[in-house]
Amino acid sequence: MRKTFWMVILVLAIAALSACNSGTEKAEKKVENTKVPQMLEAKLDVPETAAVNEKITMKASVTQGDEKVADANEVEFEVWEDGKKTESQMIQTKNNKDGTYEAETAFDHDGVFTVQVHVTARGLHTMPTKSVTVGKGAAVQEETHHDHEGHTDHEHGHGHGHGITEGFSMHFTEPKSITAGADTTLTVRLQMKETPLEKAQVRYEIWNADNSGKHEWVAAKEASPGEYSAAHPFSQAGTFQVKVHVENKEGLHEHEEYEVTVGK
Template identity: 55%
Template sequence: MRKRLTLILFVMVLAVLSACNKDEDEKVDVSDKSEVPQILDVQLKVPESVDVNGKVEMKAIVTQGSEDVADADEVKFEVWENGKKEESSLIEAKNNKDGTYVAETTFDHDGEFTIQVHVTARGMHTMPQANVKVGTGASHEEEEHHHEHTEGFSMHFMNPSDAKVGNDTTLMVHLSNGEDPLEKANVRYEIWTDKNPDKHEWIDAEETNAGEYTGSYKFPDAGTFTVKVHVENDEGLHEHEEHQVEVGK
């Protein structure tokens, strides 16, 4: 009788140990599945000003965390004269296999131009852009729409690649002052389209992380919308920047 009781207790202990090991394995699996991939970061390097007909090197530096992304699916540079987005041209980038992607272009007349790089890699898409002054630059009327940022301030708008009519689209911008994130700013998105230029809608953004401000908007139509990011704070900062968002059906 005593031997039988001992055997039963031994079997019960084995069952408990087996259940504990199973729980530990399940905890590890859940932890692995919940790991979130790091954001894709793209730095666009272009000159601030160039001569008419001079060669312009365009470079995109693509990283994910501390890793250079040398396996992007697609990298293209889009170039247009400000106010003439519909006449833009796309230039395929050369992959240097070290996380950098390059191409060249030229401008045949004076003016203000925009260069935007489209990067698709590792299931993510981002499209930073920069302005380039060519020759004597834009006319006085065009210059009124151009704004120089305060020294040390930088703005990185995460242009949404999946904007669809009627869907909630996340608008996100990262702000920094020098090497530090710019916190506790008042950020608003002003949105309009050339189809209805007199109707401007305003979306208040919320600071979801340090220096990261997000809002949500349902685009009413397909086509190109202008999203103007307005940034202010209690120290007197007042910055703004315009971006073009393509909305699909």
């Protein structure tokens, strides 16, 4: 009888230990699954100078940690002349299947142009930029502007930023799922010349695509160097626009817009 009693106690103890280990494994797995993904990096390679009508190659090397990203959802080059961002041209790329993406372009007149690559992969987004001086550069433009306007108050575009500051990049982490009424954490990582951009003022401007007249503003806090987060409860299901505004004391002023889908 006593032997049976101790056998029952032993079985119960083993069962309790097994349940404890299972709970620990599940907890560890949950923590592992909630880890912040490594930052998406895109190294943009374009020549610093080019001749008028010269065909140049634009190349982006995309990585996440030590892994080459050959399965990006979208990689496009955007090209515009300084001060004419609204007239930019989007150029599709060729996927070399080794983490690099390429395209060609040419410029038909002198000037300073900006090349920006837009990379979307694994729920992350990054968009570094570089400048290309074509022919005689901006000098011809400045002289022409002076002749026609009678002054030299020309627009370069660098003073206002909005996606053209060389060396600046923005990595927006798109939430995997958003439910109406529940707090959703919005996170963006900022870099300047491949270094975390700290002490910036970051705000999220949010509106429903079907009601563009109502915009909400949410201030983000710097959770870690260069990483800014804010929680926002989306009021209803639908398609929302999220515009990230970035400013700092050095005169930086950038913004990029993203689209997110909110479920019921």
